[in-house]
Amino acid sequence: LPEDGGVGSLNFSPITRQQFDDQGMLLVSGYTTTRGATIKYVLAGCDAPEPHHITGCYATCTNGVLTEKGTFDADRLVQSRGEAESAGGFNLVSESVVDLGFPADVYVTKNHAYVVSIQLKSYMPAGGLTVFDVSDRSHPVLKKVISLPGDGYWNAAWAKDDVLYVATRASGVILFDISNPGDPTYIRSVPSGAPLDVHTLFVEGNRLYAMALRPAQTLIFDITSPRDPVLLNRVVFTSEEFVTSYPHDAFAYEGRLYINHTDIGFLVTDPTDPLQVQELGKYHYNRQYSHASAVGTFAGRTIAFEGSEQEGAHLRVLDVTDPANIQLIGEHRLRPTTSIHNMILKGTKLYVAWYQEGVRVFDVANPTLPKEIAYFNAYRETDPKRLGFVYEGVMGMRVPGDGYVYAVDTSRGLLIF
Incomplete structure (x- = not known):
């Protein structure tokens, strides 16, 4: 209004x-x-x-x-709880506008930030890829903008060596050559065949996992040769109760693939043999919409941080050491009308892209009691392109270990902290 x-x-x-x-x-x-x-x-x-x-x-x-x-x-999603714009020394270094569509994710490599954008509705601007040289984090330089006719929904990005992988709604996974990082060039899309709506990606070693919405499946590629992915399997998990469920995201860690399978729940699988991926366990709760996760080891236990989306969503901490007996050991909530889009675990710090709550940073040395230690409130309702719905604000984020945090806000574009 x-x-x-x-x-x-x-x-x-x-x-x-x-x-x-x-x-x-x-x-x-x-x-x-x-x-x-x-x-x-x-x-x-x-x-x-x-x-x-x-x-x-x-x-x-x-x-x-x-x-x-x-x-x-x-x-009305104004800054809440009397907070300042930022706290904990989490300061904005630079802000770069992304003109393509609705910015959704970012991947950082070779001193370049690759921002992908989506087309929310057919009558709205199409998305694509926007490339920034971030050698000077205080002054990113726009290098290239790429879009494809008929495929305006590019939701996720990842890279290995000189290849950038982009998840798209109509072309599956698009490969770009980034040997010249400021000038990506199209290689091809995978897999071949009918159009495939790939939503998110995860790369671990020589494996590329691509989570597709329609048809709902998790694709496993061998990327020993990054330019030539080999499709090993299309893994499908189904439920008679939740027939429209799909894998939204996944996290690979120590021989396990943790799949955020929306309504079905948070799945723990063994992908060692890609032709026979086994479900080892599942965590499910009422009105679940498992959306994102990060997994690590704390005091010898395997701990998963799971974020749901939609109303009432919040952060859950799960002990998944025994996948057949997953235990809820901690939680953290903000406003019930906001939800989590993505998260990154670095050591004992958890960085969460929490839509209108901005970027939230937690000390999770004691995972049963996540302690918020820093934040940046990126959402301002007067920013251009705000639409007044729950899925806007900070969505994508990377913490590549170069001393900076890179986030993407759906209106403000690329934010570097």
């Missing part, structure tokens, strides 16, 4: 009725799908228990028939 009283939006659709009075708030919006179905959203705000917080009821109708209803909690 614009501060000037102009027409707002609801679920990306213009609001067609907007009413505010002593009875409360009423918002109505809708759209017609490509198949001709008429969708209508109705939001009735009934109470404001505190500033920037509204509660009420909502309903969704399809072709005039009620299809969903319930209650809601809505927050």
Whole structure:
């Protein structure tokens, strides 16, 4: 809702009725799908228990028939808890605008930052790849911008040697030659065959894991020759209860592949034999949407930090030493309307990309009690390209060990700390 009283939006659709009075708030919006179905959203705000917080009821109708209803909690996502912009010496060194689409992830190698962007809706700007020379972290230099017609959703990046791998919605994994790091050149896309929506990537040694949404599968490639990935297997985990679940992300550690399989849960697998990947255990909780994770060893125990997405999401700490008997040993929560997109574990520090909560840094030397030691509040609702929905803010992040932290904010672009 614009501060000037102009027409707002609801679920990306213009609001067609907007009413505010002593009875409360009423918002109505809708759209017609490509198949001709008429969708209508109705939001009735009934109470404001505190500033920037509204509660009420909502309903969704399809072709005039009620299809969903319930209650809601809505927050104006301003800087919360009386925090400053930053704390713990976590200071912004530079900020670089990314013009392509909706910035989502970054990979840093060869003194260059490779930022990938997504196209949220078909009528919004397409994403692609934006390359910065970050030799001088205080003054990154834009080197190249790449996009492909018909494939505007590039969500993740990783590299090995002179090859950059990019996860895309229509082309699977695209390979770029970065032997000249400021001038990536297209090599090809993998796997061959039908279009594949690859969402995230993880490289460990000579293995590339690619997590695909449609069709839902985890692809395992041998990248002994980085320019010539060999597809070893397409691994599928299914559930009769959660038929639309897909692998959102994964983390490889000490012979295990930990898969954030959204609704199915957090899976521990053994990929030693890529042709027969075994599920060793699973952690699941009510309304789970397992989204990101990082795994390490603490006092001889294997500990996983798991972040979920969507409402009520937060950080969970799991003892996965025995995958068949995973134990919850710690938690950390911020606001219930914000959620986690990504995380990086470096020694006993956990860096979390927490959407509108910005970058959060935790001391996890005692993993049962994550202690927040630093943060940067990147989200400002007045920034250009803010859309007023829960999945914006800081999304991607890298901590390559060069003394800097690199993060991507969906509006502000590349942030270096």
